[in-house]
Amino acid sequence: xxxxxxxVESLGKKYRINHQAERQRYTALRDVIAENTKRLLQFxxxxxxxxxxxSQEDFWALKDISFEIRQGDVLGIIGRNGAGKSTLxxxxxxxxxxxxxxxxxxxxxxxxxxxxxxxxxxxxxxxNIYLNGAILGMGRLEIRSKFxxxxxxxxxxxxxxxxxxxxxxxxxxxxxxxxAAHLEPEILVIDEVLAVGDAQFQKKCLGKxxxxxxxxxxxxxxxxxxxxxxxxxxxxxxLESGQLRRLGPIGSVIGEYxxxxxxxxxxxxxxxxxxxxxxxxxxxxxxxxxIRSGGSLSMHIRIMPKRQTMxxxxxxxxxxxxxxxxAILDLRQEGIRDLILWNDPLSxxxxxxxxxxxxxxxxxxxxxxxxYDQADFLDxxxxxxxxxxxxGDIAPYPAKYRGFLELEYSVRAPTVILPDKILM
Amino acid sequence: MKIANSEPFVEELIIExxxxxxxxxxxxxxxxxxxxxxxxxxxxxxxxxxxxGVAWALLRPALTMAVFVAFRRMTKMPAxxxxxxxxxxxxxxxxxxxxxxxxxxxxxxxxxxxLISKVYFPRILVPAGSVVTSLVDFAVTLGLLVVLMLxxxxxxxxxxxxxxxxxxxxxxxxxxxxxxxxALNVExxxxxxxxxxxxxFGLFVSxxxxxxxxxxxxxxxxxxxxxxxGIIDGFRWAILRGQTPxxxxxxxxxxxxxxxxxxVGISYFRRTxxxxxxxx
Numbered sequence: 001x002x003x004x005x006x007x008v009e010s011l012g013k014k015y016r017i018n019h020q021a022e023r024q025r026y027t028a029l030r031d032v033i034a035e036n037t038k039r040l041l042q043f044x045x046x047x048x049x050x051x052x053x054x055s056q057e058d059f060w061a062l063k064d065i066s067f068e069i070r071q072g073d074v075l076g077i078i079g080r081n082g083a084g085k086s087t088l089x090x091x092x093x094x095x096x097x098x099x100x101x102x103x104x105x106x107x108x109x110x111x112x113x114x115x116x117x118x119x120x121x122x123x124x125x126x127x128n129i130y131l132n133g134a135i136l137g138m139g140r141l142e143i144r145s146k147f148x149x150x151x152x153x154x155x156x157x158x159x160x161x162x163x164x165x166x167x168x169x170x171x172x173x174x175x176x177x178x179x180a181a182h183l184e185p186e187i188l189v190i191d192e193v194l195a196v197g198d199a200q201f202q203k204k205c206l207g208k209x210x211x212x213x214x215x216x217x218x219x220x221x222x223x224x225x226x227x228x229x230x231x232x233x234x235x236x237x238x239l240e241s242g243q244l245r246r247l248g249p250i251g252s253v254i255g256e257y258x259x260x261x262x263x264x265x266x267x268x269x270x271x272x273x274x275x276x277x278x279x280x281x282x283x284x285x286x287x288x289x290x291i292r293s294g295g296s297l298s299m300h301i302r303i304m305p306k307r308q309t310m311x312x313x314x315x316x317x318x319x320x321x322x323x324x325x326x327a328i329l330d331l332r333q334e335g336i337r338d339l340i341l342w343n344d345p346l347s348x349x350x351x352x353x354x355x356x357x358x359x360x361x362x363x364x365x366x367x368x369x370x371x372y373d374q375a376d377f378l379d380x381x382x383x384x385x386x387x388x389x390x391x392g393d394i395a396p397y398p399a400k401y402r403g404f405l406e407l408e409y410s411v412r413a414p415t416v417i418l419p420d421k422i423l424m
Numbered sequence: 425m426k427i428a429n430s431e432p433f434v435e436e437l438i439i440e441x442x443x444x445x446x447x448x449x450x451x452x453x454x455x456x457x458x459x460x461x462x463x464x465x466x467x468x469x470x471x472x473x474x475x476x477g478v479a480w481a482l483l484r485p486a487l488t489m490a491v492f493v494a495f496r497r498m499t500k501m502p503a504x505x506x507x508x509x510x511x512x513x514x515x516x517x518x519x520x521x522x523x524x525x526x527x528x529x530x531x532x533x534x535x536x537x538x539l540i541s542k543v544y545f546p547r548i549l550v551p552a553g554s555v556v557t558s559l560v561d562f563a564v565t566l567g568l569l570v571v572l573m574l575x576x577x578x579x580x581x582x583x584x585x586x587x588x589x590x591x592x593x594x595x596x597x598x599x600x601x602x603x604x605x606x607a608l609n610v611e612x613x614x615x616x617x618x619x620x621x622x623x624x625f626g627l628f629v630s631x632x633x634x635x636x637x638x639x640x641x642x643x644x645x646x647x648x649x650x651x652x653x654g655i656i657d658g659f660r661w662a663i664l665r666g667q668t669p670x671x672x673x674x675x676x677x678x679x680x681x682x683x684x685x686x687x688v689g690i691s692y693f694r695r696t697x698x699x700x701x702x703x704x
Contacts, residue, residue: 015702029612094439094544096701103439109544117542122469134461135543137454 003106004068005187005218006092011101013062013087013242061087063242065101071186074209074219076233076250078226078257080379082273084242085222086191089113092220093189107186107218110136114191116176121165125156125175128164132179146182153208154178174201181208187218206232224365224378225323226254258321258361261382265289273380275366276373278309282345284364284381293359293406294388297352305341310371312338316350317365317376318357326362326404356406359387359399448694452546462553466528467560481564485516492516492633501634506664507576513569514663515632515656518594521562522652523623528554529602530619533610537704547697548690551606555598562591569663581665590658593682597651600685603693610704611696631656637669644674651685654678 062084069075077085090096091103093111118135119128129150133143143150151157154174156167164172180190190209206228212219223229229236229250236253238246238260246256266285267273273281283302291297299316314336316329329350331337339346362385365378387399388406396402437447474480492512504511529551533540536550573580609615630652631639639647647653654675661670 029614032612090701091439094437095541097698098439098441100441105437105439107435109437111543114538114542118539120465120469122472123465127465127468131461131465134455134458135539135545137545140457 003070005071005073005106006069006220007104008065008067009102009104011062011065011088011091011098011103012060013084013091013096014099015059015061060242062091062098062239065239065244067237067244067247069218069220071218072216073235074221074233076229076236076253077220077222077239078224078229078236078254079239079245080261080273081377082241083239085239086113087242088239089189089191089220089222105187108137109187109189110180110183110185111189112136112177112180112191113189115173119164119172119176122163124163125151125160125167128175129179132176133183136180136183137185138183150175150178150182153181153204170201177201177205181205181212185217187220188212189220191222192224202228223323227322227324230254230322258382261363261379262361262384265381265383267381272304273377275303275368275377276370276375278306278370278372279311279341279368280304280306281366281377281380283347286381286383290386291355291383292386292388293355293357295355297355299350299352299364300347301350302345302347303341304345305343308340308342310338310340311336311346311368312371313367313369313374315367317367317378319363319365319378320404321361321363321382324404326357328367355385356408357385358402358404358406359385360404361385448546452548455545455549458545459549459553459556462549463556463560466553466557470557478564481561482568485513485520485565486568488520488627489513489516495633502638504635504668506667507572507578510569510572510576510578510664511660511668512632513572514660515630517562517565517569517663518590518655518659519627519630519632519652520565521558521591521594522598522655523626524561525555525558525598526602526605527619527623528558529598530605530609530615532602533606533700533704534613534616540704541701547700548603548693551602551693552599555595555602558598559595579665580663583662583666586662587659590655590662593658593679594655596686597655597682600682600687600689603689604685607693607696607700610700626650626652635660635668636671636674644671645677648674648677649681651678651681655682 065084065088077088079085087096089111090113091098092105093109093113095111095113116132118132120131123131129147130140130143134140138146151160154171154177156171156175159167159171164175167175188209209219209221209232219232221229221233233250235248236246236250237244238253238257240260245260246253267281267283268285269282275281280303281301282304283300285300287298287300288295303311314331316331317325318327318329319325329352331350334350336346336348362383363379364381364383365376366380367376368374387396471478476483489509489512493508496508496512532551532554533547539545539550540547572578605615605619609619630650636644636647636653636657648671655678657668657670657674658678660668
């Protein structure tokens with residue numbers, strides 16, 4: 001009964017990156033023909049097709065991953081952007097094939113790697129429920145039997161026959177989640193889907209996922225929301241640069257992840273992170289090295305384009321260690337909008353004169369919208385805000401009681417309020 | 425615990441590099457309804473987004489027919505003993521179906537790239553769905569044939585029932601070539617430009633405006649390598665009460681090429697399918 005439901009043995013996935021030909025992921029037949037002709041002409045020189053593409057680099061998105069999941073486990077996978085979490089989910093859900101290794105799955109897998117995959121804006125809510133259900137592997141009868149439940153969960157009864165392009169984004173997400181949540185596979189694979197939707201709905205989704213876990217089903221869950229991972233998952237997995245750093249009870253895994261984030265105080269060209277398909281974050285560091293509440297903070301950022309890209313919008317996200325967003329710095333306001341990057345990097349410094357955060361651990365992320373894609377890139381860097389120098393006789397309450405923000409305030413001397421003043 | 429649960433049905437799946445998935449055909453069966461939904465989606469969307477809707481499916485063959493009939497008259501092509509309109513239109517029926525299916529299927533994977541990179545299902549369903557969608561237009565064009573027959577008071581013979589197997593042949597050819605081009609299109613985006621050319625060129629080299637019998641005999645075998653030649657001849661023969669000749673060699677070669685195309689299409693598709701999500 002308690003044999004593993006998923007067994008992964010030394011799994012690896014290699015991608016080949018063409019540095020020159022990176023502007024296009026796909027090949028043009030024209031190039032292949034041209035290259036092959038060239039190769040024929042230079043027969044004596046033994047230049048291979050691969051070499052002629054300037055340089056090719058093998059990139060292991062996942063390397064030597066082995067683990068087991070037992071039935072009924074709810075496994076949370078955490079790690080920074082580019083750590084291989086999504087690749088692992090894609091392999092488990094059979095979207096892509098591993099390069100080496102082996103996975104053994106005993107049961108039906110359903111995956112939800114994106115909210116509303118396959119939704120068509122022109123179709124009505126009702127039509128999309130059937131279509132999406134079928135895409136996720138449900139039969140028509142199965143969908144019909146759960147139809148009312150799905151509609152009730154999504155709270156879209158009144159809009160069933162409205163095309164989803166007229167839905168608010170909240171309704172859209174609710175409907176999409178509802179369909180996926182009512183699948184009944186033995187194994188449910190979920191990528192960062194709770195990042196969207198309002199807080200109340202997130203709670204509802206978490207509740208639903210919790211029920212799924214309690215119902216003996218196995219869940220593999222990727223999220224940057226540590227609070228959600230902590231409350232939902234029994235065990236955790238921490239991936240770093242494609243390798244398995246730690247597997248164990250969720251508390252200790254999150255602990256290790258937090259420590260490792262705090263160790264990497266800066267990000268440079270060597271440890272660069274991809275921001276979507278076309279940009280690369282080559283530098284992110286903070287000044288001063290010891291950040292104090294109420295002190296100043298500078299962030300140095302450098303973004304390198306891999307091909308011509310327009311940065312339409314960009315914002316810096318600041319959130320707490322358990323994933324609650326504290327503030328954003330909207331860089332559109334500072335002229336970083338609709339910038340076209342060609343060969344040169346975009347370098348700038350963001351200066352916060354007066355960092356009014358309660359002491360504690362925080363994270364930095366970026367929101368980036370280009371003409372190709374838009375996404376939140378979370379956990380790029382972690383930083384600790386130290387307590388301010390004490391002024392006054394009264395020691396502040398411990399940080400955990402004080403929320404995130406230190407507001408500036410004063411108390412005016414109490415004055416007597418006369419009745420006629422109130423009437424004014 | 426319920427007794428029914430005590431012996432759960434467990435299906436085991438093994439994911440390994442290069443493993444030709446043994447579950448492929450089982451999955452295809454499990455997802456069979458997706459084929460229906462994908463086709464249904466495409467039809468719904470098409471008729472919601474285009475003002476003319478069904479009329480498009482009629483207008484294109486009708487106008488092409490008018491041009492070809494005029495062309496036949498102007499060049500004084502030899503009479504065939506049947507009304508020119510029906511002569512041309514009976515060839516346009518399979519041609520329109522094939523060309524629609526091929527054009528739609530060849531871009532279907534690219535157009536559904538979000539699905540391919542985010543969900544697993546047998547990919548073959550996407551181009552197959554496009555071919556099924558084209559069957560709807562095919563039914564509409566058949567409707568126009570009925571109208572034409574009434575207009576010219578042309579009564580078909582028993583041969584008309586052979587349209588059913590002939591349609592299956594056309595379907596097989598569309599699926600075969602559609603799968604091949606859809607897979608090629610994922611890897612080499614040039615095919616986006618090649619397919620419209622094939623379709624345009626094909627209309628002129630296939631016996632739509634003329635009869636296969638007007639091709640000189642020594643070129644006949646070579647000409648028959650175009651699988652549409654045999655299929656169109658077959659459609660004509662079945663619709664026109666067998667009044668047009670049906671060369672068994674031409675027809676046989678066409679059937680062989682059609683079968684070959686299905687085999688090539690499926691095997692190439694299956695071979696490249698595994699890496700679709702990585703390159704799309």
